[in-house]
Amino acid sequence: MKSDRLLALLLLLQSHGRLSATDLAARLEVSVRTVFRDVEALSAAGVPVYTERGRNGGIALVPGYRTDVTGLTADEARALFVLLADRTHADLGLGQAIGSALRKVMAALPESQRSAADLVSRRILVDSVRWRTGPVPPVDLGIMQEAVFTDRRLRLRYRRGEDGRVRSYTLDPYGLVDKAGVWYLVADHRGAPRMFRADRVLWARVTDEPVQRRKSVELADVWDELKRGIDEAPADVAVVVRVRHRILGWFLRLHQADLAGPPPSAASGESDAEEWVELELRFRVLGAARPLLAFGTDVEVLSPPQLRTELARVARDIAGLYDLD
Structure with a gap:
């Protein structure tokens, strides 16, 4: 867009002083003729830009003229370019846009800061997706974005985390929140604030x-309210399990947030792989402990008795489902 190019031209002149039309054309990826047309457009808009002909000539701003668009410190420039590695923009379909925007800022930075910012983008990688978080959400975030930006209601089918049941909702969205690589839709349902994990939305x-x-x-008000409700809610269900040492590392990666105390060492150098390690976990509801079945006979629930009974029932149902006799 021309407006973006005019801003980039202005920032280049502000940061580097006098530049030749050829240099500007190369940096902006346009023709020299386009550069001169853009200079005329800036001048018509009241920007004090001028050209000088000759070997030492070029295009420059009147001495002392500055905008407040830049003025980044070296640390600010480095922090900005960490954004290039963030998946958040890609999830929202803005991956190319953020890259293009930051390249324009890069071109406008002074040489001393440009090299530092470029080094950060090549030496610091941000991967916000946790290990073993499951598949990509089946519903494109674009559908939820459309509801958010057009201020329209959203209907969806959603698989609840506490019991796995599928429910239908009509929602009044406030916005989307990226929490540690997991997207949440924040919305009112029948006038009450709710959050919905994007990877549990089946249809929208x-x-x-x-x-x-x-x-x-x-949005920020509703998110703070919902977050406090989670952070301050007591974990009422205490679950004691024993875990075979050979899968302890895997188990801790998936359930470290549920531990009631500090995690034990998963190192197996001096431990028998079949040795049992006893752990205490905390869950907000009993049903949230069902995923422990995924570990098969390598994890045994010792208490509470009602959870042992529930897991035994589920295991019998599964065995019946696959019984070939």
């Missing part, structure tokens, strides 16, 4: 109905 459709959000309430 934007309606023609306008949202009916609570007045004067912003």
Whole structure:
């Protein structure tokens, strides 16, 4: 877009002083003729830019003229370019846009800061996706974005985390939140604030109905309220398990957040692979402990008795499902 190019031209002149039309054309990836047209456009907009002919000539701003668009310190420039490695923009379909925007900022930085920023983008990698988080959400985030940005209601089918049941909801969205690589839709459901994990949404459709959000309430307010509810809620269900040492590292990677105390060492140098390690876990509801079945006979629940009974029932159902006799 021309407006983007004019801004990039202005930043280049502000950061580097006088530059030749050929140099500017190469940096902006346009023709020399386009550079001169853009200079005329800046001048018509009131920017004090001028050209000088001759061997030492070029295009420059009147001495002393500056905008407040840049002025980044070296640390600010380095911090900015860490964004190039963030998956958040790609999830939202903005991966190419953020790369293009930061390249324009890079071109406008002074030489001393440009090399430092470039080094950060090549030496620091941000991977916000946790290990073993499962498949990519089946619903494109673009559908939820459309509801958020057009202020329309959203209908969806959702698999609840606490019991695995599928439910239908009509929601009034506030926005999307990326929490440690996991996307959440924040919305009102029947006037009450709720959050929905994007990777549990099975189907979604934007309606023609306008949202009916609570007045004067912003996304950050609702998110803070929901987050406090999770952070401050007591973990009422204590679960004691024993885990075979040979899978302890894998188990801790998946359930470290559920541990009631500091994690034990997963090193197996002096331990028998079949040795048992006893751990205490905390879950908000009993049903949240069902994934322990995925470890088969390498994890045994010792207490509470009602969880042992529930897991035994589920195991019998599974065995019956696959019984070939």
